[in-house]
Amino acid sequence: MSTLRAVVLCCTLKPSPAESSAELLGREVLAALADHDVDGEVIRVVDHDVRFGVSVDEGDGDAWPSIRTRLMAAHLLVIATPIWMGQPSSVCKMVLERLDAELSETDDEGRLRTFGKVAAVAVVGNEDGAHHVTAEVLQALNDVGFTVAANGSTYWVGEAMGKVDYRDAGPKPDTTGSATRTLAANAAHLAHLLAERPYPAG
Amino acid sequence: MSTLRAVVLCCTLKPSPAESSAELLGREVLAALADHDVDGEVIRVVDHDVRFGVSVDEGDGDAWPSIRTRLMAAHLLVIATPIWMGQPSSVCKMVLERLDAELSETDDEGRLRTFGKVAAVAVVGNEDGAHHVTAEVLQALNDVGFTVAANGSTYWVGEAMGKVDYRDAGPKPDTTGSATRTLAANAAHLAHLLAERPYPAG
Amino acid sequence: MSTLRAVVLCCTLKPSPAESSAELLGREVLAALADHDVDGEVIRVVDHDVRFGVSVDEGDGDAWPSIRTRLMAAHLLVIATPIWMGQPSSVCKMVLERLDAELSETDDEGRLRTFGKVAAVAVVGNEDGAHHVTAEVLQALNDVGFTVAANGSTYWVGEAMGKVDYRDAGPKPDTTGSATRTLAANAAHLAHLLAERPYPAG
Amino acid sequence: MSTLRAVVLCCTLKPSPAESSAELLGREVLAALADHDVDGEVIRVVDHDVRFGVSVDEGDGDAWPSIRTRLMAAHLLVIATPIWMGQPSSVCKMVLERLDAELSETDDEGRLRTFGKVAAVAVVGNEDGAHHVTAEVLQALNDVGFTVAANGSTYWVGEAMGKVDYRDAGPKPDTTGSATRTLAANAAHLAHLLAERPYPAG
Numbered sequence: 001m002s003t004l005r006a007v008v009l010c011c012t013l014k015p016s017p018a019e020s021s022a023e024l025l026g027r028e029v030l031a032a033l034a035d036h037d038v039d040g041e042v043i044r045v046v047d048h049d050v051r052f053g054v055s056v057d058e059g060d061g062d063a064w065p066s067i068r069t070r071l072m073a074a075h076l077l078v079i080a081t082p083i084w085m086g087q088p089s090s091v092c093k094m095v096l097e098r099l100d101a102e103l104s105e106t107d108d109e110g111r112l113r114t115f116g117k118v119a120a121v122a123v124v125g126n127e128d129g130a131h132h133v134t135a136e137v138l139q140a141l142n143d144v145g146f147t148v149a150a151n152g153s154t155y156w157v158g159e160a161m162g163k164v165d166y167r168d169a170g171p172k173p174d175t176t177g178s179a180t181r182t183l184a185a186n187a188a189h190l191a192h193l194l195a196e197r198p199y200p201a202g
Numbered sequence: 203m204s205t206l207r208a209v210v211l212c213c214t215l216k217p218s219p220a221e222s223s224a225e226l227l228g229r230e231v232l233a234a235l236a237d238h239d240v241d242g243e244v245i246r247v248v249d250h251d252v253r254f255g256v257s258v259d260e261g262d263g264d265a266w267p268s269i270r271t272r273l274m275a276a277h278l279l280v281i282a283t284p285i286w287m288g289q290p291s292s293v294c295k296m297v298l299e300r301l302d303a304e305l306s307e308t309d310d311e312g313r314l315r316t317f318g319k320v321a322a323v324a325v326v327g328n329e330d331g332a333h334h335v336t337a338e339v340l341q342a343l344n345d346v347g348f349t350v351a352a353n354g355s356t357y358w359v360g361e362a363m364g365k366v367d368y369r370d371a372g373p374k375p376d377t378t379g380s381a382t383r384t385l386a387a388n389a390a391h392l393a394h395l396l397a398e399r400p401y402p403a404g
Numbered sequence: 405m406s407t408l409r410a411v412v413l414c415c416t417l418k419p420s421p422a423e424s425s426a427e428l429l430g431r432e433v434l435a436a437l438a439d440h441d442v443d444g445e446v447i448r449v450v451d452h453d454v455r456f457g458v459s460v461d462e463g464d465g466d467a468w469p470s471i472r473t474r475l476m477a478a479h480l481l482v483i484a485t486p487i488w489m490g491q492p493s494s495v496c497k498m499v500l501e502r503l504d505a506e507l508s509e510t511d512d513e514g515r516l517r518t519f520g521k522v523a524a525v526a527v528v529g530n531e532d533g534a535h536h537v538t539a540e541v542l543q544a545l546n547d548v549g550f551t552v553a554a555n556g557s558t559y560w561v562g563e564a565m566g567k568v569d570y571r572d573a574g575p576k577p578d579t580t581g582s583a584t585r586t587l588a589a590n591a592a593h594l595a596h597l598l599a600e601r602p603y604p605a606g
Numbered sequence: 607m608s609t610l611r612a613v614v615l616c617c618t619l620k621p622s623p624a625e626s627s628a629e630l631l632g633r634e635v636l637a638a639l640a641d642h643d644v645d646g647e648v649i650r651v652v653d654h655d656v657r658f659g660v661s662v663d664e665g666d667g668d669a670w671p672s673i674r675t676r677l678m679a680a681h682l683l684v685i686a687t688p689i690w691m692g693q694p695s696s697v698c699k700m701v702l703e704r705l706d707a708e709l710s711e712t713d714d715e716g717r718l719r720t721f722g723k724v725a726a727v728a729v730v731g732n733e734d735g736a737h738h739v740t741a742e743v744l745q746a747l748n749d750v751g752f753t754v755a756a757n758g759s760t761y762w763v764g765e766a767m768g769k770v771d772y773r774d775a776g777p778k779p780d781t782t783g784s785a786t787r788t789l790a791a792n793a794a795h796l797a798h799l800l801a802e803r804p805y806p807a808g
Contacts, residue, residue, distance in 0.1 A: 013658040013703065046658060052619040052696060084703045085746040086333020090658060093696035097619065100691055115554050115590075128359055131288020132334035135543035138552070139535060140691040142542060147594065148552040150519050150603060157330055157362045161377035175363035186519075186603050190551065193597050199554060199590050215456040215501065248456060254417040254494060287504055287544040292456060292497035299417065299488045317756050317792075337745035340754070341737060342489040344744060349796065350754040352721050352805060388721075388805050392753065395799045401756060401792050490737020532763055535692020536738035561734055561766045565781035579767035 004191050006033050006040030006076035008122075009067070011092035013082070016047050021124040021156075021166035022089075025180070026080030029122050029154065032180050036188030038076060043067055045091050052094060056101045064098050075191040076118045077146060079137050083125030083157065088133045096140040103144055109201035114145030116198050118191040120183050123155040124166040130155035147194060149186035154179040206393050208235050208242030208278035210324075211269070213294035215284070217248050223326040223358075223368035224291075227382075228282030231324050231356065234382050238390030240278060245269055247293050254296060258303045266300050277393040278320045279348060281339050285327030285359065290335045298342040305346055311403035316347030318400050320393040322385050325357040326368040332357035349396060351388035356381040408595050410437050410444030410480035412526075413471070415496035417486070419450050425528040425560075425570035426493075429584075430484030433526050433558065436584050440592030442480060447471055449495050456498060460505045468502050479595040480522045481550060483541050487529030487561065492537045500544040507548055513605035518549030520602050522595040524587050527559040528570040534559035551598060553590035558583040610797050612639050612646030612682035614728075615673070617698035619688070621652050627730040627762075627772035628695075631786075632686030635728050635760065638786050642794030644682060649673055651697050658700060662707045670704050681797040682724045683752060685743050689731030689763065694739045702746040709750055715807035720751030722804050724797040726789050729761040730772040736761035753800060755792035760785040 008030055012020035026042050033040065048063035057065045071077060081092040088096075105113045119141040123130040134153040142148060156166045156176040166176075210232055214222035225246060232242050250265035259267045273279060283294040290298075307315045321343040325332040336355040344350060358368045358378045368378075412434055416424035427448060434444050452467035461469045475481060485496040492500075509517045523545040527534040538557040546552055560570045560580045570580075614636055618626035632648050639646065654669035663671045677683060687698040694702075711719045725747040729736040740759040748754055762772045762782045772782075 013660065052652060054619065054690060084660060084699075085706055085749055086337070087699065087702070087742055087746065090696045090699035090703055093690075093693065093699045096693070097690045097696055112554070128330055128332050128357075129334070130330050130362065131543060131547070132331070132337075134547075135288070135334075135539040136693055138542055138546060139539035140693065142552055142554070142556055143535070143538075143691055145554045147554045148542070148546055148556075150516070150546070150549045150551045152546050152552075155330075155362055159361050159364075160332065160357055160359045161381070162361075179363070182606065185606070189601075189603050193601055197593075197597055199593050202586065202589070215458065254450060256417065256488060286458060286497075286501045287547055289497065289500070289540055289544065292494045292501055295488075295491065295494035295497045298491075299494055302489055314756070333745060333749070336749075337741040338491055340744055340748060341741035342491065344754055344756070344758055345489055345737070345740075347756045349756045350744070350748055350758075352718070352748070352751045352753045354748055354754075384808065387808070391803075391805050395803055399795075399799055401795050404788065404791070490741070532734055532736050532761075533738070534734050534766065536735070536741075539692070539738075559734075559766055563765050563768075564736065564761055564763045565785070566765075577766070583767070 004038045004075040004195060005073060006030060006038050006078060007071050007074040008040065008042040008078040008080055009095055010042055010044045011079065011081040011089045011095060012044065013046060013089055013091060016044055019167055022080045022082045024167050025122040025124050025156065026078060028180050029078050029120065029184060032184030033188055036184055038188050040074065045095055050094060054097050054100045072113060075195060076120065076187055078120045078122060080122040081133060083123060083129035083133055086129035086132060088136050099144050111199060111201060112145035116194040117146050118149055118187045119146035120187045121153040125157045126164060127158050127160055127162045130157050147190060149190040151182045151186055154183050206240045206277040206397060207275060208232060208240050208280060209273050209276040210242060210244040210280040210282055211297055212244055212246045213281060213283040213291045213297060214246065215248060215291055215293055218246055221369055224282045224284045226369050227324040227326050227358065228280060230382050231280050231322065231386060234386030235390055238386055240390050242276065247297055252296060256299050256302045274315060277397055278322065278389055280322045280324060282324040283335060285325060285331035285335055288331035288334060290338050301346050313401060313403060314347035318396040319348050320351055320389045321348035322389045323355040327359045328366060329360050329362055329364040332359050349392060351392040353384045353388055356385045408442045408479040408599060409477060410434060410442050410482060411475050411478040412444060412446040412482040412484055413499055414446055414448045415483065415485040415493045415499060416448065417450060417493055417495055420448055423571055426484045426486045428571050429526040429528050429560065430482060432584050433482050433524065433588060436588030437592055440588055442592050444478065449499055454498060458501050458504045476517060479599060480524065480591055482524045482526060484526040485537060487527060487533035487537055490533035490536060492540050496541065503548050515603060515605060516549035520598040521550050522553055522591045523550035524591045525557040529561045530568060531562050531564055531566045534561050551594060553594040555586045555590055558587050610644045610681040610801060611679060612636060612644050612684060613677050613680040614646065614648040614684040614686055615701055616648055616650045617685065617687040617695045617701060618650065619652060619695055619697055622650055625773055628686045628688045630773050631728040631730050631762065632684060634786050635684050635726065635790060638790030639794055642790055644794050646680065651701055656700060660703050660706045678719060681801055682793055684726045684728060686728040687739060689729060689735035689739055692735035692738060694742050698743065705750050717805060717807060718751035722800040723752050724755055724793045725752035726793045727759040731763045732770060733764050733766055733768045736763050753796060755796040757788045757792055760789050
């Protein structure tokens with residue numbers, strides 16, 4: 001079984017070196033994937049000059065094409081996003097919009113280039129919103145050709161109207177850690193299967 | 203300023219006398235409204251034989267028409283719903299679908315009969331989902347003619363993947379209580395305004 | 405390659421023999437799956453006495469356990485639902501809530517009994533709402549252990565505020581038919597893979 | 607009755623002078639508001655250097671503070687947004703995140719500075735997604751203190767998987783025009799009421 005590759009797109013609003021709970025959870029997913037023959041990297045999107053748009057390249061210094069190259073070489077995509085107002089971050093939405101362009105990108109046999117890639121979601125917030133963020137991200141990614149393994153998300157949020165960050169919440173609750181481990185095991189299994197036995201040509 | 207009337211539709215899945223955190227929060231909203239010249243009642247929908255459908259009366263013993271009569275006599279509607287899987291309960295959705303029929307019900311001047319009624323939402327769950335439930339309920343109610351006062355929702359949820367109920371969570375956090383009081387003050391103010399000065403005829 | 409089995413749960417609000425566009429699209433998915441060694445059946449949920457609840461058996465004549473038996477023997481689950489107010493039907497939500505119970509149901513090796521089952525969604529409405537319905541259904545089903553193949557949904561809606569039903573819309577647009585065929589090919593491929601090579605034990 | 611002021615924030619992804627259907631519908635809302643003693647302006651957000659963030663001023667040339675000044679002087683806020691993947695645009699989400707900062711901004715009597723402002727939504731897309739976009743935008747704006755008049759949204763989308771833009775769809779369907787007129791009449795009525803009789807101090 002060959003080693004596969006994952007890209008974690010961290011969708012915090014804050015450029016480096018600001019700390020990001022979304023990045024922390026994204027890195028935990030990557031660490032869990034390493035137990036299943038998957039290596040990879042975390043890209044903090046807002047550190048790059050990604051443009052608003054729905055094409056693969058918006059031109060004029062747009063940083064998306066280089067991120068896209070790394071994504072296209074990977075077998076797994078993890079979207080790690082904070083929650084704002086119960087919803088995915090604007091940076092996360094910007095990424096999804098750029099991925100909308102994949103609906104026009106096919107391989108020699110007419111399949112979307114995303115076919116065979118497995119998507120997963122990691123969501124963090126002070127409070128409330130993880131299920132809805134997961135719903136939005138999985139629907140958009142599945143729309144454009146990503147596959148979703150059983151239990152394809154992990155998350156942490158505090159109690160209603162709370163103000164504590166995941167990175168400050170102390171010893172990680174086993175709930176989130178356990179969800180992260182299940183996500184990694186299932187997503188890696190499915191990515192390995194699809195690497196060997198791709199979807200049929202259309 | 204005359205006393206106005208509120209109906210709280212509690213959308214728990216469990217018939218009485220089972221305890222319901224959604225009903226508890228709904229009653230707290232009603233108590234807060236009482237400070238603003240609003241009295242009212244709580245109806246636990248699942249105790250009545252409400253039918254699936256999108257008409258005002260599905261016939262054959264349907265209990266919706268009698269609930270609707272009480273609702274039509276009220277100035278405020280509060281939907282109190284539990285969260286399941288990060289989403290509104292099926293009973294809540296059944297209520298919203300029955301209210302869809304109001305799009306065809308107009309007064310002598312061509313206005314929807316819901317115009318002038320103020321809607322509010324109270325959401326409880328063990329964990330995660332309140333913002334999305336609020337979004338779904340407010341959109342549907344606003345679609346069919348209800349008005350939404352500033353800060354028209356209140357909620358409680360526990361930490362991610364928690365299992366504690368609101369009714370067992372001990373002393374209520376001031377966060378939820380404070381949101382409930384703001385909701386009540388604003389919703390009552392707006393309902394009083396609209397009772398005096400209705401929307402113009404179409 | 406052995407023949408697999410699909411169950412389509414049709415979540416229209418209307419009991420048989422009323423015509424249902426959701427059932428029509430659900431049957432089209434089943435027909436498309438037949439081209440990929442999958443046979444199955446359509447169950448119109450509202451024809452059965454399914455109770456509100458979040459357990460596998462609510463007792464007292466509850467019809468869910470018998471539907472669940474058929475579902476547990478299947479490899480694919482297709483949720484076919486109408487849109488009401490831009491959202492999934494209450495019957496669909498009732499089904500999702502019953503499936504929430506699967507989070508406590510594991511096999512001898514600690515895996516959810518839903519692991520290895522592939523879920524897909526078919527959505528119809530007079531107008532607007534298919535993406536959001538898909539998001540809600542896929543998130544809930546993925547939460548409780550279903551896997552989602554690339555492009556795991558198909559849908560039809562008319563123009564904004566339209567009133568035409570899918571079943572009356574005349575020759576089916578190739579858009580919906582094409583989405584249905586892709587869904588079937590990918591979902592069947594993934595179900596066959598997972599039947600041979602299940603997710604690892606936890 | 608004094609003339610009130612509206613700001614339409616157009617959330618297209620495309621800078622001027624590219625044509626925008628969202629801007630077209632936003633301008634139609636503004637024209638409809640003019641019949642009810644409301645004047646105003648359209649701001650295309652992406653033409654300004656608005657930064658990602660959740661504060662009132664992200665510093666360093668951030669264009670939000672000047673947009674915010676115009677918004678704070680207005681009585682109505684209209685969010686005009688395109689649909690991408692069934693969801694609000696990333697630019698729309700960026701605006702909502704900037705408005706999240708309003709939760710900390712109060713007047714001398716402890717009320718949010720948004721209290722008394724009426725929000726409305728105008729949504730356009732080639733196909734599907736308007737109800738969900740409306741839900742997300744109204745929930746977020748209501749959360750941070752905006753009031754929503756009965757029928758506070760208008761929209762246009764084409765048939766499932768369509769590719770025609772609103773601006774090219776020919777004679778506007780009376781459906782969208784009618785919704786726009788109702789939105790304007792109700793939102794203006796409510797803004798006038800709240801200008802005279804503000805919410806009570808907390």
